[in-house]
Structure formats: C-alpha cells, structure tokens
Amino acid sequence: MDMKPVLAILPPKLRESTEGLRTGALEELRLRAGRPPTAVLDGKERILPGCAEAVTSRMLEEIVSAATNRSCYSAEASLREGYVTLPGGHRVGLCGTAALRESRIQSLRELSSVSIRIARQVSCAPPELLRRLDASTLILGPPGSGKTTLLRECVRSLSDGGSRVGLVDERGELAACRLGVPQLDVGAQTDVLTGCGKSEGIYLLLRAMNPQWIAVDEITAPEDIRAMEEASYCGVRFLATAHAFSPDELRRRPLYRRLRELELFQRLLILSPDKHVTMERMA
Structure with missing residues (x-):
C-alpha cells in the first residue's frame, strides 16, 4: 500500500x-x-x-x-x-x-x-474457488462483508485467465480509475466504464466492447435486471453483487425473485460476516 x-x-x-x-x-x-x-x-x-x-x-x-x-x-x-x-x-x-x-x-x-x-488490494477467495467461475455468478452477503472486494477479485481472475470482461464501475470503487488507468488490479483483459448507471453501462459495453462477461456491483433496480436479461440473449455471462444475509432472504425479495425466474445466475458466492466464502448452485 x-x-x-x-x-x-x-x-x-x-x-x-x-x-x-x-x-x-x-x-x-x-x-x-x-x-x-x-x-x-x-x-x-x-x-x-x-x-x-x-x-x-x-x-x-x-x-x-x-x-x-x-x-x-x-x-x-x-x-x-x-x-x-x-x-x-x-x-x-x-x-x-x-x-x-x-x-x-x-x-x-x-x-x-x-x-x-485508504485503498487496499485484498484477497479473500481461495484460488480453487475462483477457478470454478464458469457460469454467471451472484455474490451474496450483508453490508460490510466484502462483496465489492470479492467481485473485483473475481473480475481479475477471469480477466487474467483469458476472458474479456466489461466492468460497469458506477461509483469508481471497483477499479478506481484515474485518468483512465485503473488504480486497483482488475485484470489485463478488463474494459472499465466509470460514472455510468448499471443498465446504461450494460448496453454500452454490449454495443462497444463485445464482452464475454459483464460485472456490476449491487443490483438495485428493475431496469438493471432488464438490461441483464437482454444482454444474456447475446451469450454474455454476469458477475454481480446483492445485499442479503442468506439465500432464503434473497428469495423473499421481489426484485431478486425476478432474477431467479429468469435464471440469469447459476452460481451463488455467499460471504459470511467473518468474510468466509462458499459456493452454491442458484436454486
């Protein structure tokens, strides 16, 4: 640091x-x-x-x-x-x-x-778990559990592993670009869009950058899900985060219930308050 x-x-x-x-x-x-x-x-x-x-x-x-x-x-x-x-x-x-x-x-x-x-590049996921990222994955955890940090780590792993990743960095927290250069490591094959809403950013990346994966932080609105649904028809896979303490809580929320109905995600990465990470299939 x-x-x-x-x-x-x-x-x-x-x-x-x-x-x-x-x-x-x-x-x-x-x-x-x-x-x-x-x-x-x-x-x-x-x-x-x-x-x-x-x-x-x-x-x-x-x-x-x-x-x-x-x-x-x-x-x-x-x-x-x-x-x-x-x-x-x-x-x-x-x-x-x-x-x-x-x-x-x-x-x-x-x-x-x-x-x-103070910015830190923190590693919180076991390497063997990162190697299993082969389908759209939703990162789940309570506030302050490290969802954004884990999302950045997943983006870097996919990007350095040879995948083209489009990153919608709405608040500049994931890549922390300065003069167009990411200050945090998001991988060699990641294209970063900063200062743009998630739904608009998904459409722009899809048109302009031909990504294989698109990553966004904090799904919060129906328009985010609509944009992801349309992008999924083009074969794009997703990384995203959501606020919830458990898969059961996720299922009870109407917005996230729509995610399950569309089957946009196949994997869950679940963060506990002590930052332990587990992977489950999206049920």
Missing part, C-alpha cells in the same frame, strides 16, 4: 501525525469542520494523535485542491458525485452544501467533511 498520494494532500501537521500511525491498520482519515481530525483504525474511529485542534473549512478546501492537482475544473465530474480518486485508488469523499440544478447536484460548496479512504 502506497501512502504517498494521501500524505501529499495533507497539511504538514496532519501529515506528520498520519505518518506515525500503523498504516496496515488505517482504514480512513475523517476530517470535519469544527472538530478534531480522526482516524479509523481496525474499525474504530479515534482522534488523530497530536491533532487536538479543530479542522477548518479552509483546510478542507486546500486538501481538495491538492487532490485535484490545483485544478478542480478538471475533476468536475467526480466532484459532482462527491469524491476524487487519488493515485493508488485512495478515495477522497466530500460533504458540504449541494448546489442543485433541475434537482441534480452540480457542485458542493462550503465543505463540511472530508473522508479519505
């Missing part, structure tokens, strides 16, 4: 305190205007050592300016979505006052919070 891109955007005092942390345990830096800066270490948020002074709005603006290489205009699209991606895949998330146009966020002003999430 390269912390240099994160340290480079911090003011000197924050940089010094962050350098003294156990970087292997650091998950986030959270900076809130009017409050002392905090760090999330091993899942627990605490005040950053040696930094009892409150964060200022000016400090937040300077951090965002540094994150965009002093050119907020060039990062306007991602800033509108509330984040900036740093080299290495680290993400700077933003909160503040939203400026709206036709009910859509155009920009964030008067910043109130900045969250810097």
